[in-house]
Amino acid sequence: MKKFIYKTNQYLLENHPIIWNTKLFWVASASLILHILFFIFGLLAITNPEILHEYGAKSIFFENGTIFISIILSILILVIWLIFLFKNNAFKNFYPTSKLKLFKQFLIYLIITFLSTTFYISYNFGVKSYISFKYDDKSIEKEIAVSNAAALFFSKSIEDYTINQRRYPHPFNTLYCETYEGSDRDNDRLYLSFLDYKYRFYTLYKKEGALYQELSDSTYRGFVFYKTKDTIRTYFYKDSIFDASSFVQTTNPNYFNYSKIFYLSKKERLKYDNIQYGHNEYNEYEYYNYQQDFTKNNALWNKAGYDLLNRNNSDEIKQILADFLMISDAYEIEHNLTTGDWFNMVYHPNDNFELKKLIRDKPKGEIQFEAVEPKTAMADFYKKHITDYYLDTDSLYKVFDNIEDIKESNPFSESIHFFIWFAFFFSALVFMFRSTGLKPLLFTIISIGILVVFVTLLTVFYTYVNKYNQENTQYFASYLTFILSTIILSIPIFYAKRIKKLIVAICLNISIIGFVLYVFLIITIISLHQSDACIRNYSFYTHNKDCFNLLKSIGIYWSYILFIINLLFIYIYSGVIKKWKALPEG
Structure with missing residues (x-):
């Protein structure tokens, strides 16, 4: 090894004196070896799927302590390099030099500093390579599609299945539902009720205007929601009360009302309505109406679940539930469900697929507020229908989000600005010391x-x-x-x-x-x-x-x-x- 080092130094001294003087070859070689090792560490960093259960898995370099190892190694390389670099300063000793040679020295300082401080980039490329290989696009798209189909039966929140969430079939996609508690309000005309909640549907009319038109023109105020595309904002207002009783078989929470989507992939977002929607911030009943979604996407998602329930194919529903549980097990999502138990909880075609049982987010006992005695009819309904079954869907959502986030990430472009400027200022300090x-x-x-x-x-x-x-x-x-x-x-x-x-x-x-x-x-x-x-x-x-x-x-x-x-x-x-x-x- 000593012989190799001596021959290499001799060759560089005779043929490339600047590279010999700046120790570029040795520092670059050591740094490249460490870059390979950090890439391998990145490949192994997320082999445990539980790491994907929390947001920010892309930042695992900072979370698992690798950053400290990287900093220590960078400091060691730079310190050792500077010790050898300062042993011989040709410029200080008035050796023949030129403007180009001085500039070459600065570039070499820049390259050495960059190579010895950018292990973060190699590590994250390792993370991205593993995720891209382990979770290919087709498999993830299929898993997201299965999860979105199964989300209809998650049975977590009562409010997701109440009648005000209905967006399909027509005319629900054109109506606005006002939700409030209590009675004696405008004689409670033509309302539907569930427990203490009243639901009244309205037809809508609209006016087009510019952005923030309601701030300068009082005639645009009083809207219930608006949608914005480019510089045009369309405002929607309540028109007349609509009797929806003939279109509703039951006002109890049921799966026909579900109009949400569990996870919308970044690729799928391009296919859906990208118009921006907003609510009237000054609406007196905004608190109760907040969960009401107006986009046409909700009508599409509601239709998918509506059609599935109308087909009433028990084998199809069982397969969706079984596939979802298989996906959950693969990502080590916490749950205590079996396909049979879950199916029996949600499959009630003779009762219009009403919400009979509720599933917890976490195992019983982990959520403190459950010990509080119910003070409302809704809380009492929840207590009577909640089961000991649990399903941590929130962690699965984070899994999909982390996978997509890592796949779309570019470790180089996301961090290159920090590293090039750090390398520049550090190299400038070394160059200043060597020069003056x-x-x-x-x-x-x-x-x-x-x-x-x-x-x-x-x-x-x-x-x-x-x-x-x-x-x-x-x-x-x-x-x-x-x-x-x-x-x-x-x-x-x-x-x-x-x-x-x-x-x-x-x-x-x-x-x-x-x-x-x-x-x-x-x-x-x-x-x-x-x-x-x-x-x-x-x-x-x-x-x-x-x-x-x-x-x-x-x-x-x-x-x-x-x-x-x-x-x-x-x-x-x-x-x-x-x-x-x-x-x-x-």
Whole structure:
């Protein structure tokens, strides 16, 4: 091994001195080995399906402690690398060099730092690879479809099966149901009742308007719900009372009323109604109507369950329940159901498929509020119909959500911005130390602190003088920082021979690490002016288009743009650094 190391170092020294001097080969080799190991750890991280029972399984890197191992290894690699790197500094000892060689050194520092700190990316690619292989798209789609069919019989909440949830058949898909408790309200005309609850259906009429039209035009107020598509908002209002008694066989909770879906996959969401719906926040009876859904999707989901019950095929229903329990067992979902027991609880065709028994979310005794004596008719109904059977459907929902979330994730794009900028600033510090030395670097840190305090104090004073005018304060702080930054940036370029070498070195270091912030500041100032111009030209109610904003228009891609600009700056500025090194010490 020693012989191999010696021969490799000798070859690099003779043929690639920069790679030898920066120890790129050895650090990159060690980092790549660790990346492979972290990828393998990621493959093994979610082999236990119970990990998928909680939200955020994609973040298991942080949850299981792997992050600490990653940080420790990164620190060890960087510390050992720096020890060997500082043994020989060609630039410090006035060895022949060039602007290109200086820039190459900085790029190598950047690559080494990036490779030795990005184990998170490899680990999460391992997690994603395992999930994609273990749970292929076709299998997951089938499991979600079975779960959605079985959700009709989950029998968890009474409110999911009451008559106000009915959205199919016609005319229920066109009606609005007002729900309230008690009596003596408007003579209780044409209502349906269950326990203390009254359900009254209304036909609807609608008006089209712009977004937030109800805020500026009182004629649009009083709606029960609205739907929004693009910039058009359609408001729906109660018209006349509708007698729905002839369309309802029973007002008791029953499976025909169920109009929800258990899990809507991201792929399936594209097929359904994507119009935004909202309720009237000032509706007097909003509390009771909150569970009423108005989208046409609910009518489609209600129809699927309605048609299944109308077919009254016991074998089909049994198969749905059996398949669902098989899926639950595969994901280690807690339950104590058997296909036969579950089927007997829900299959009551002679009683119009009424809700006879309720299933718990957790085993009996784990939910504290069950010990409280019922104080309402609904609570009494719940107590009489609840069983000792339980089914943790919430965990299964999280399983599907985690699987889809991990499959859709991109560990590289989701974290690359943090890692490239961390690598840049760390590499910049190393480059500054290698270029100017320890003393200028320490004075640079002190100088930055003084400048920050100076700008902050001046800004506070200006804010006080201008009676806390926030808009003017933003411009003052921005332009003051811009002026100081421009002076610091120009000193090494134009005044290096006229100013003390240490002061020039401090300005060099601030420019190296702060140029990207300088460019970002310029972009921010331009964007501030654009935003103010937009506000002056458009009011809250009348503006119907987005104003161009330089910062917002490109968004996250500014990170890449600024990074490339910064690399070009470092390349150009390497020539300035070389000229600074040639200056006399006096």
